[in-house]
Amino acid sequence: MESNNDLSSKFISYYSKFTNKEFSLMSFERVFGGASRETFRIHVKDKTGSEEKLILRRTQESSLIETSQITEYLAYSAYQGTSVPVPAMIDINEDEEILGAPFMLMQKLDGMSASPFTPSAYSPHEEKLGLQFWSILGDIARKDINDDFINQFENKNEDPCWKVELDKWVNVIKEDSISIEPILEAGIRKLYESPPKEPHKKSLVHGDYRNGNFLFKENKITGILDWEMAHIGDPLEDLGWALSPIWSWQDHETPAYLIGRQEALSLWESSSGLTIDNNDLKWWELFACVKGMAIWISAGNEFKTGKNVDPINLFSPWIPGDIHLEIILNTLEGDLS
């Protein structure tokens, strides 16, 4: 097994060459969680004593979500210098020889992240963080997809947005399922039976916009992270995902453990310039559960087959998997009553 020391030596050699400066390492720590890439927090200084804080994201052979790192890189690049706070990108490198796998390097932003399962994570700043959280999501949706970076995303599929996404995740479920889930099957059936309308305007969809995937420092959001599932699609997709009760399981009235749902929706409409169709949003909220289930099932498959025994791959089908099934069931029961 490769140690952090092996990797840190390789890194410092690469970074000194890349910047044409001699750097020494102050710290090199792996960050727990987020199984799509191995993430490292790095602190270096050069000969003059000038320090730099960096984040290294290295592709994993076996990961929770199989995604291309170029997707993440393009998305981060598209929002540089905008109202959507993202880290400055330094390098993207597909050469496996340098650090053992393709990687991306970016500047480390100030701030901390929190678990989406901790109700009091943002206390006492829920209100101010909530205003920013939902407005920033609207800003993401507002951005023109003809941007130089965003227009490099795949956008040739002629199927409606909902079908592209639903087919994609249902295929993941078909490939990775290790058990038959009647609740999930009923949810999928419901989605195919009553699709939403195509959006008036397609947007870049973050793909995993939720509490836990942003950095904050006291009452300010300092970074929106984890763009590896970004794609062109219906802006309501992100809204449905971020609103999902799974991210506020112990307080359903306060999505993302920040502010109330109605206020969140008004903020989003105001910053995106878009109007929400409630039936369509309801569809995307149910879709969020199916997509979530696909991710948790995929993680469970990685664990069961021994490809990746990171405990997050066991936790995912056990806890979030259970919760998403329960939300689907609540929805089906609600529709019948």
Added chain:
Amino acid sequence: MKPEINIALMNAAQEILSRFSPLIEDEYEQSRLNSWGALILISAMKFNESYSSLVEENKEIIIWLIKTKQIFSTELLKEIDQIKAEEGLEQSILDEKNQLLRAILVKAHKEVDSTDDVEAKRGCLKLLREMHSHRKVSDLLGLLQQADS
């Protein structure tokens, strides 16, 4: 009498979380070990119920399928007629049978949904709710947070 397996697992989890984890300086390795501690704790809490839950779930599916028989297609009825209620099965065989029953249930639910029979629809969702309550571990989320802190 020997100490039960779930008690052994529970103690192992407590030792991991309170005794070994604090000794680890590396933040990543400590978080990873804490996660294992929490997952072992869940296993311990659910260990004793896993067999009986599966027996109960299989029984409930069979009862509902037979009770709702009049709605189903001839093809599905043939599958239902082949189901045998057996007792004292090993866990692995019970599990295989459960997957078979779940596959039939998915087809049955689809057929129920294509009718206007609201009571049958409600009955099916009630069964799904029962099945979910046997298996779910998400109710232990609060416990996990306590263990983590």
